[in-house]
Amino acid sequence: MDETSNLSRIDEIVAVHVAELFRALGDASRIQIISALIDNEINVGELAKIAGISESAASHQLRNLRQMRLVKSRKKGREVYYSIDDDHITDLIQRAIDHVAHE
Amino acid sequence: MDETSNLSRIDEIVAVHVAELFRALGDASRIQIISALIDNEINVGELAKIAGISESAASHQLRNLRQMRLVKSRKKGREVYYSIDDDHITDLIQRAIDHVAHE
DNA sequence: CAAACACCTGAATACATGTTCATATATGCA
DNA sequence: TGCATATATGAACATGTATTCAGGTGTTTG
Numbered sequence: 217m218d219e220t221s222n223l224s225r226i227d228e229i230v231a232v233h234v235a236e237l238f239r240a241l242g243d244a245s246r247i248q249i250i251s252a253l254i255d256n257e258i259n260v261g262e263l264a265k266i267a268g269i270s271e272s273a274a275s276h277q278l279r280n281l282r283q284m285r286l287v288k289s290r291k292k293g294r295e296v297y298y299s300i301d302d303d304h305i306t307d308l309i310q311r312a313i314d315h316v317a318h319e
Numbered sequence: 320m321d322e323t324s325n326l327s328r329i330d331e332i333v334a335v336h337v338a339e340l341f342r343a344l345g346d347a348s349r350i351q352i353i354s355a356l357i358d359n360e361i362n363v364g365e366l367a368k369i370a371g372i373s374e375s376a377a378s379h380q381l382r383n384l385r386q387m388r389l390v391k392s393r394k395k396g397r398e399v400y401y402s403i404d405d406d407h408i409t410d411l412i413q414r415a416i417d418h419v420a421h422e
Numbered sequence: 423c424a425a426a427c428a429c430c431t432g433a434a435t436a437c438a439t440g441t442t443c444a445t446a447t448a449t450g451c452a
Numbered sequence: 453t454g455c456a457t458a459t460a461t462g463a464a465c466a467t468g469t470a471t472t473c474a475g476g477t478g479t480t481t482g
Contacts, residue, residue, distance in 0.1 A: 231350040233419040239345030244338040251329045294428045294479040304418045315407045316336040397449040397458050
């Protein structure tokens, strides 16, 4: 009805997905994990140390990130190595770090 | 002590700030609000309609965004017009939209 | 095989977050 | 001045989320 403006309103469904993506990045532990994984393949135990959380908590977080297809895992013996699955995310995080850094 | 790898571990404080930034963008209503504000100045009532939430809820969300310095407000008569305060965010959101879009 | 190790999982818990509701403030208008 | 409009606010409530805890699976090693 009200047809006053043709703004850059994005579709609600797109908004939901964008918000989901940002929410997946909205936790300090996950940011530490992902940024450590940039250009590196690291197992769960070491990721837990890096993020300063228990291995169980790390495992839960990694499941989230896997389900969001941000990281992928590879089993090697009894260890599981994680790496970045989505290179666009590297870029997003890098920009956010830069943004936070000089200000 | 353990000095095995010189990875790109970011500082925990930086991680917290980056996570806060992403969390501020981790809600569909806020994404709709911010994306509508790109290149536009819009008042609370209209933003509420755009995001499909009540004016009260919009006001709460806008306070969040103001506190995060992502948007700024300007009072004009009895209406309050909001606009983007941080142009870097436009870029982040645009990238996230692109990323979500083609996939 | 048994024990140690690395990781995963579900339930429980504590805390964060978004919305609603009632109310307050502030501006414009008759 | 009195009333409608636009926005802000705090409390209450419901829902979401991160961690811990207690186990469970699969793998290596002695």
